[in-house]
Structures are given as structure tokens and as C-alpha cells.
Amino acid sequence: MPSQSHTAHIQEIEAFGQGYPTHAHERDRAVLSSWRRCIDHHQLDPAQTCEAYIVPEGQLRVHREESEPLIRIARSGLEHLYQQLKGLDYVLLLADRHGIAVDFLGHEAQAQDLRQAGLYLGAEWREDRAGTSAVGACLASGDALVVHQSDHFDFTHSQLSCTAAPIYDLHGELAAVLDLSLLQAPKERASQSLALNLVIAAARRVELANLMAQSRSDWVLRFAQSPDFLDVDPDAAISIDGRGRIRAMTHAGAHSLSTIAGIDWRQRHSLIGQPLEHFFDCDACHLPELRRNRAAQERILRARDGSIVFAHAMEPQRTVPRSPRAATQAGLNTGPNEHPPTTAPLTLPNVLETLHAGDTAIHALLLKAAKLAAQKLPILIQGETGAGKEYLARALHQCSGRTGAFIAINCAAIPEPLLESELFGYLPGTWTGGTSKGRHGLIEAAHGGTLFLDEIGDMPQGLQAKLLRVLSESCVTPLGAHEAKPVDIRVISASHRTLAHSVASGEFRQDLLYRLNAAELVLPPLRQRSDVLAMVERLLTQLSEQHNASHTDAQAAQPLHYTLSEAARIALQSYPWPGNLRELHNCLRYATALCDAPCCSPYWHQDQALGKGLALMATIDLQHLPETLQMSTAQSLNGGKVVAHSETTYPTSAQPSAWPRHLEGRASFSAQPAQELEQLLAQCQGNVSEVARILGVNRSTIHRRIQRLLGSRQVHWNRSEPH
Numbered sequence: 168m169p170s171q172s173h174t175a176h177i178q179e180i181e182a183f184g185q186g187y188p189t190h191a192h193e194r195d196r197a198v199l200s201s202w203r204r205c206i207d208h209h210q211l212d213p214a215q216t217c218e219a220y221i222v223p224e225g226q227l228r229v230h231r232e233e234s235e236p237l238i239r240i241a242r243s244g245l246e247h248l249y250q251q252l253k254g255l256d257y258v259l260l261l262a263d264r265h266g267i268a269v270d271f272l273g274h275e276a277q278a279q280d281l282r283q284a285g286l287y288l289g290a291e292w293r294e295d296r297a298g299t300s301a302v303g304a305c306l307a308s309g310d311a312l313v314v315h316q317s318d319h320f321d322f323t324h325s326q327l328s329c330t331a332a333p334i335y336d337l338h339g340e341l342a343a344v345l346d347l348s349l350l351q352a353p354k355e356r357a358s359q360s361l362a363l364n365l366v367i368a369a370a371r372r373v374e375l376a377n378l379m380a381q382s383r384s385d386w387v388l389r390f391a392q393s394p395d396f397l398d399v400d401p402d403a404a405i406s407i408d409g410r411g412r413i414r415a416m417t418h419a420g421a422h423s424l425s426t427i428a429g430i431d432w433r434q435r436h437s438l439i440g441q442p443l444e445h446f447f448d449c450d451a452c453h454l455p456e457l458r459r460n461r462a463a464q465e466r467i468l469r470a471r472d473g474s475i476v477f478a479h480a481m482e483p484q485r486t487v488p489r490s491p492r493a494a495t496q497a498g499l500n501t502g503p504n505e506h507p508p509t510t511a512p513l514t515l516p517n518v519l520e521t522l523h524a525g526d527t528a529i530h531a532l533l534l535k536a537a538k539l540a541a542q543k544l545p546i547l548i549q550g551e552t553g554a555g556k557e558y559l560a561r562a563l564h565q566c567s568g569r570t571g572a573f574i575a576i577n578c579a580a581i582p583e584p585l586l587e588s589e590l591f592g593y594l595p596g597t598w599t600g601g602t603s604k605g606r607h608g609l610i611e612a613a614h615g616g617t618l619f620l621d622e623i624g625d626m627p628q629g630l631q632a633k634l635l636r637v638l639s640e641s642c643v644t645p646l647g648a649h650e651a652k653p654v655d656i657r658v659i660s661a662s663h664r665t666l667a668h669s670v671a672s673g674e675f676r677q678d679l680l681y682r683l684n685a686a687e688l689v690l691p692p693l694r695q696r697s698d699v700l701a702m703v704e705r706l707l708t709q710l711s712e713q714h715n716a717s718h719t720d721a722q723a724a725q726p727l728h729y730t731l732s733e734a735a736r737i738a739l740q741s742y743p744w745p746g747n748l749r750e751l752h753n754c755l756r757y758a759t760a761l762c763d764a765p766c767c768s769p770y771w772h773q774d775q776a777l778g779k780g781l782a783l784m785a786t787i788d789l790q791h792l793p794e795t796l797q798m799s800t801a802q803s804l805n806g807g808k809v810v811a812h813s814e815t816t817y818p819t820s821a822q823p824s825a826w827p828r829h830l831e832g833r834a835s836f837s838a839q840p841a842q843e844l845e846q847l848l849a850q851c852q853g854n855v856s857e858v859a860r861i862l863g864v865n866r867s868t869i870h871r872r873i874q875r876l877l878g879s880r881q882v883h884w885n886r887s888e889p890h
């Protein structure tokens with residue numbers, strides 16, 4: 168629609184109001200519906216203009232307080248979206264159900280202009296007050312739309328281009344509107360199509376996050392049309408209570424169930440409380456089969472209308488114990504409306520479940536941790552560097568039920584005088600390096616929460632005595648103070664050293680050790696875990712999600728998933744990981760950064776309106792892994808001495824002697840050549856090229872070896888690969 172003079176704008180709206188022929192065919196239908204409401208219901212006059220209205224501070228505070236939980240949940244989604252559009256001058260508003268902007272992301276440098284234009288915190292965009300706007304029309308219709316320049320009813324706003332999508336709460340009520348606006352936009356309305364897709368996708372993710380946050384004690388079933396998106400960016404979700412009945416849905420979830428049931432989605436209330444088997448050929452007993460320990464392609468649900476979706480079931484986050492007594496013993500909180508799931512071989516709270524991927528030893532350790540979580544007992548976590556001690560401490564805090572903060576301090580990283588003032592705080596004028604107002608210490612900051620003392624073995628002796636006093640008296644005395652303050656803290660400490668040795672050498676106080684390790688959790692090094700590859704898969708899923716949430720707008724329509732080549736898989740599995748999970752995580756971050764441009768998978772995602780297109784698969788190969796890994800793999804497979812590790816300062820226990828058993832003999836490849844070759848072929852699923860790459864020889868050499876060593880024995884190599 169070309170830009171108009173104010174007079175032409177008034178004439179067009181008046182003519183439309185009276186039913187005369189206009190340019191209306193060039194306007195979006197949602198815009199015309201809003202114009203109709205403005206004229207007929209709100210009795211607005213297009214000749215009367217009105218500056219954007221910002222509500223007074225006190226009123227804004229009330230609205231923000233009312234929307235606080237939603238703002239919290241939406242915030243990270245908003246920030247991701249804002250980052251995607253960085254440099255394009257978009258402004259993001261989250262408006263509440265009354266049309267008032269309760270959250271805002273935009274350039275502070277433009278604050279004056281944005282405020283004047285109403286693209287600011289506190290702006291009120293209700294349709295009956297401001298005429299047709301994206302927020303107002305979205306609230307009135309419940310649908311996403313673009314209101315571009317002269318689409319605005321009030322000519323005052325005719326420079327703006329605004330795109331909005333609704334966010335529904337779990338009861339199907341329109342809870343908020345996400346709006347993406349530009350002060351100055353290109354004339355073409357089509358320029359905002361991508362903004363529309365982005366804002367719809369962001370609103371869907373906020374709804375998913377909201378459902379997840381509010382359904383901690385229920386099963387959550389997430390759906391996608393394609394298995395590739397299922398675990399990274401599902402389309403819809405529903406929650407299911409302990410009796411296998413639908414408890415809540417995202418908007419897309421309500422649409423899907425309504426379609427299956429053959430009802431209008433506006434009747435979604437009738438879906439609540441219905442058993443799952445009314446919609447799918449499965450009931451609550453089948454939910455554990457849809458968890459992520461099976462490949463996404465296998466997690467298929469058949470709907471009663473004959474359609475098929477891929478599903479991902481997530482068990483309740485908080486364990487629901489068999490009895491209140493068991494709940495207390497396990498230290499797990501149950502909400503008032505939690506029902507014991509009918510199935511549920513429930514084990515760990517989700518936050519602890521995420522720390523392992525199937526290793527039985529660590530699973531047992533985490534079960535113990537779950538029982539200790541809500542006790543106030545001090546816990547000492549031991550384990551090699553990077554084994555995940557801080558992760559475990561945070562998880563313990565999260566399922567402890569303690570409402571205060573998790574405060575972490577690394578005792579090895581801070582010089583003694585600073586460490587003392589950091590921990591204990593100081594009064595004004597006490598400490599020359601301090602601020603004139605004095606400062607609260609970290610011990611006080613952890614009041615009601617958890618104090619995590621990392622590398623406690625490195626705490627200076629003078630401070631060990633002071634800490635002991637805090638632990639025995641539950642009081643802290645800031646530097647320069649004469650009176651102690653009572654504190655309620657739970658202490659978790661960690662060390663990569665064996666503290667008993669430090670006690671024996673006189674470096675660590677025995678009485679403090681007794682205070683700190685009422686319970687001890689020893690995290691195994693990664694090389695001793697049997698779930699390395701499963702952890703790799705999990706981290707790759709996370710990295711895919713992060714990529715999808717943060718990459719640029721042009722690519723945003725195509726979610727990406729990282730996968731591994733067989734060679735990379737073997738290398739990752741056979742490496743001894745002296746830096747444990749930290750090294751593994753960094754290695755995968757490195758590999759995903761280096762991994763070449765992804766290629767398209769065969770899946771074409773159907774729901775274009777949700778901002779998706781072709782699924783992209785990015786395969787991590789051996790050459791994308793850090794050189795240390797490549798060298799280590801080549802040396803171990805070719806019988807070379809592994810120098811890379813022995814030259815570093817890794818703990819002796821991390822030496823390659825601890826490599827996974829199936830690869831231990833690989834260094835002496837020629838000792839049992841036929842058996843080794845057969846094993847390697849099996850591991851590479853018969854892919855001769857992969858075997859050749861691993862051994863650093865060409866494919867014809869492998870084919871010759873197969874002929875020579877294996878002869879007519881049945882060999883499962885990939886005969887269909889190109890020769």
C-alpha cells in the first residue's frame with residue numbers, strides 16, 4: 168500500500184466504513200476487521216489523532232507485577248529474538264492482556280523517539296483507545312498479524328510497522344502479545360513476513376516454556392511433525408496428570424487435539440480432563456516408552472483421526488514418592504495438586520537426571536544425591552577437574568527446596584585478603600581496598616540458600632578457622648564488626664584433591680573436613696563412564712538448540728541438528744578425556760563451530776506458518792575435532808605411542824590405559840588383524856571409507872585386507888557405497 172496523506176487516509180477509512188469501493192482489497196483482512204471494530208464498536212473517528220499513551224509509573228508497576236511470572240519466562244525468548252534481529256532496529260514489546268507494554272527490548276539510544284512513538288515500556292495499545300495497532304488487533308482477534316504503516320487507524324502511527332503474535336496461557340486464555348516493531352520500515356508490507364514468522368515462533372516457544380515451568384509434577388508430551396525437530400524445537404505440547412488425563416496445553420497443542428477430536432479449538436475447555444487414549448492409540452502407561460532414550464524416529468504416536476506425530480514424553484520433574492514419609496526421607500517437595508503417576512518408575516528429579524545419560528554408577532550416585540538434596544547436611548563433592556562438581560552442586564541446590572540464592576566462590580582463584588572480605592563482608596572503612604559503604608559478604612548472600620565453596624582444599628589456613636566458626640555457630644562476623652549475625656546456609660564444597668591427603672600433610676584442618684563432609688559424593692571421571700556417547704548426543708542436542716535460538720534471521724526458518732560421522736563417534740568414544748565433561752563440552756563447541764555448512768535433510772517441515780523450512784543436518788567429522796583428539800585417535804589406531812597425553816600434566820589416572828575396553832587392543836592392530844578388522848567394520852557399520860579414514864589408508868587397501876584376511880567369511884560392510 169503506497170504511503171498516504173492524512174486526508175487520503177481519512178477518506179479511505181471513511182469510505183470503507185460506509186461500504187464504498189476503496190483500496191480495501193490491498194489491505195490485509197485482519198486489518199480491515201480491526202478497522203470495522205474501530206468504526207462500529209469503538210466509535211473512533213479517523214480524523215481525530217492521538218499521540219501514543221504511556222501509562223503512569225504506578226499503574227505500570229501494577230501491570231508488571233501481575234505479569235511477573237510470564238515476563239520471567241518470556242524474557243530469555245525475547246532476548247534470543249532480539250539478538251537475532253540485532254542491527255535491524257527492531258523493538259520488542261511484551262504487552263499484557265490489557266494491551267500495556269510490560270516488557271521492552273530496544274535501543275536505549277533511541278529511547279526518546281521510541282517513547283514518543285509508543286514503542287516503549289508502559290505504552291497502551293488497546294484497540295478502543297489507540298485504534299488499529301498490531302497489539303490491539305491481536306488482542307481483539309487472538310491471531311497474529313502485521314499492521315504496516317497506513318494500516319494503522321490513527322494516522323499518528325502511520326510511520327510504524329508492527330507485527331504481533333498472541334501468547335495463550337495454559338487455560339487457553341489470551342495472556343499476552345509479543346510485538347516486533349520498527350520506527351521506520353521499508354514501504355513494502357511483504358518486508359515484514361519474516362518478522363511475522365519469527366514472532367509466531369517466539370510466542371510458541373514462550374508457551375512451551377510456560378507449560379514446562381507449570382507442569383513440573385506432570386508428564387509433558389511434546390509433539391512435532393518431523394522427528395528432526397522433536398527434541399530441539401517441538402511444535403506443541405500438552406501436560407498429563409498422574410491419572411493419564413490432559414491437564415494443560417499450548418495453543419498449538421489445543422489446535423492439534425481439537426483437530427483430532429473434530430471440534431473447534433475454541434472449545435478447548437472440553438479437552439481438559441480427557442484421557443490421553445481419547446486422542447491417541449496410547450495411554451499413560453506408554454509414556455515412558457516415548458522418552459528420549461529412544462531415537463526420535465521411533466517415537467511415533469498414531470492419533471485417533473489417523474494422523475501421525477512424533478512425540479517426546481518428559482517425566483515429572485519432581486519425584487512423587489510413595490508416601491509423605493518417603494517424601495521427607497527423599498527430601499523432595501511435592502505440590503498440593505500433585506498426583507502419583509500411574510506408571511512412573513520414577514527415579515530422579517529432572518535436574519539431576521540431566522547429569523547422566525545412562526551410566527549406572529553415576530545414576531546410583533545421583534539417587535543418593537536426590538535423597539540428600541533437601542537435608543541441610545554439608546556435602547563434599549570430590550572429583551577430577553571438569554567432572555561436573557559445580558553442576559552437581561547447583562542441581563542439589565535446585566532440588567533442595569531452599570529459596571535463597573546459590574552462591575559459588577572459587578577458593579583457589581582469589582588471594583587470601585580478598586577471599587576473606589568476599590566471604591565475610593566488611594563494615595565501612597574497615598578495609599582499604601573496600602568501598603566506603605562496606606559490603607555484605609557471600610556467606611550472608613547465601614542466607615536461606617546454598618554456599619558452594621569450590622576448591623575448598625586451597626582455602627588458606629587462617630580462613631579455615633574462621634569458616635569452621637561459621638559452620639559450628641551458624642553466625643558470621645563481617646570484618647570490622649563486633650557482633651555476629653545469624654545465617655542459615657547450606658554448605659556444599661568441592662575439591663579435585665583428596666582432602667584426607669591434605670589433612671595428612673597438615674594443609675587442611677581435620678575438624679573442618681568433618682564439618683564439610685557430613686556426606687560425600689565422588690564423581691567418576693568421564694573415561695570411567697559408560698554414557699560418554701549418550702552425553703555427546705545430549706550436548707549436541709543442546710548445541711543445536713542454542714544454534715537455532717541464536718543464529719541469524721535468514722537461517723532462523725531452518726532448524727539445524729548436529730550429528731556425528733562414525734569416525735568422529737569412535738574418536739570421541741575412545742579418547743580418555745583428561746579434562747572430563749569440560750573438555751568434552753569444549754570439544755563439541757569447537758567441532759560445531761568448525762563443522763561445514765549443513766546439508767538439507769529429506770524432511771520438509773509442513774508448518775511454514777511456524778517459521779520452519781527444510782531441516783538441516785550438520786555432520787561432525789573427524790577433521791572437525793580438536794587436533795589432540797585426531798592425533799590421539801590416529802596414534803591409538805595405528806599402534807603408535809600416545810604422546811599427546813603423557814606430555815601434558817593430566818592426572819596419571821587419565822592415561823590411555825583407561826581407554827574403553829573395545830578399543831584397548833586397537834593400538835596393536837596387526838596382532839589379531841582379522842578380528843580387529845572385523846570389529847572395526849562392525850563399529851563403522853560396514854562403511855569401508857570410514858574404516859579407511861580411521862586407519863589413514865585408502866579404501867582399496869581396506870578392500871584388499873578384507874579379501875586377504877576375511878576371505879569368504881560373512882562381512883557386514885556397506886556394499887552399496889560408491890566404488
Ligand SMILES: Nc1ncnc2c1ncn2[C@@H]1O[C@H](COP(=O)(O)OP(=O)(O)OP(=O)(O)O)[C@@H](O)[C@H]1O
Pocket residue numbers: 521522523550551552553554555556557558559621661663706747748749750752753
Ligand atoms: N552434566 C553435565 N552436562 C553437560 N556439561 C557438563 C556437565 N557437567 C559439567 N559440564 C561441563 O563441564 C564444565 C565444568 O563443569 P563444572 O564446573 O561443574 O566442573 P568441576 O568439576 O566443578 O570443575 P573444576 O574442578 O575445574 O571447578 C561445565 O562448564 C560444562 O561445560
